[in-house]
Amino acid sequence: MRLTTKGRYAVTAMLDLAFHSQTKPVTLTDIANRQTISLSYLEQLFARLRKAGMVKGVRGPGGGYTLSREAHQINIAEIIEAVDEPVDSTKCGGKSNCHNDQPCLTHDLWMGLSDQIRSYLKQISLGQLLERDLVSEVAHRQGQHSERVIDTLALKERKSA
Amino acid sequence: MRLTTKGRYAVTAMLDLAFHSQTKPVTLTDIANRQTISLSYLEQLFARLRKAGMVKGVRGPGGGYTLSREAHQINIAEIIEAVDEPVDSTKCGGKSNCHNDQPCLTHDLWMGLSDQIRSYLKQISLGQLLERDLVSEVAHRQGQHSERVIDTLALKERKSA
DNA sequence: AAATACTTGACCATTTTACTGGGTTTATTT
């Protein structure tokens, strides 16, 4: 499990999509404008998200993207893994001749950590992120009330329309 | 909190150091050989780890590096943060004029996740990683007994001497 | 003094990231 800006872009875009696609598909152009991510980069990311079966593309005017599952059925780990190239982090490439090499031991220790993080992110759904749990937590960190955060989202929706 | 190969290298090297520096300082050359990391790259990493106060350099013949704290007093999060350039992941650079921008809202949602991961890694010490907890967990995943894993470490120590 | 070992800085190749720009298909709207 790697955590890079790429994964953050993907999660950000999915959050935006989950929030705005309640009624109708959302165009990548809209997401690009709201989140200040380049359109073509979003296309790359969504090509992977689509192949991973997390979003559905609707062509033609009035089209865009929608979640192919409910927001609570999509977890953060799978979003990140969908866009992240699976890097072979072993030196030996997983060859079985590597049983007694110390690099592979420490590598395994690291992988153990990585797995812990993955399973943690697997427990968190897009829906949860949007709902009170983390929103209110963030709001608290910012010394705001969660109503205000929600208002902010609604405000932006109108502004970008 | 980013999780990249750089952080993995640092944790790997610190694990090696913690294990081999029980009695005397360990040279970066030794770590480089055992872990197949380039010496110069290790030098870069350890320069940061030293500035972060996690290791001490001992100059002169017989010198090398030692932990400046006990292995149980060093957590994984601080190792990673020591070598990771703190990337400003906000678009607005944390300016206060950004209160109502949605990029900052989703950014904050992401940061909330990131904080969770950080605090998780903060709970895990180098010492724990070396001891039974995670070693046996890894050994279990590999279908081995932990004795065998420990043996592997000892084996390498002799081999590289 | 000599050997060892850390320090520092400049440099560089490769890979990944993030983006640009050109298409093509599909579906809607007029």
Add this chain to the structure above:
DNA sequence: AAATAAACCCAGTAAAATGGTCAAGTATTT
């Protein structure tokens, strides 16, 4: 039917990060 709006596709590419090299130091111990 024509225009249009959108996904979808693909080749290229600039910028950044990664991982590494080289060289000239400085400090310490023997």
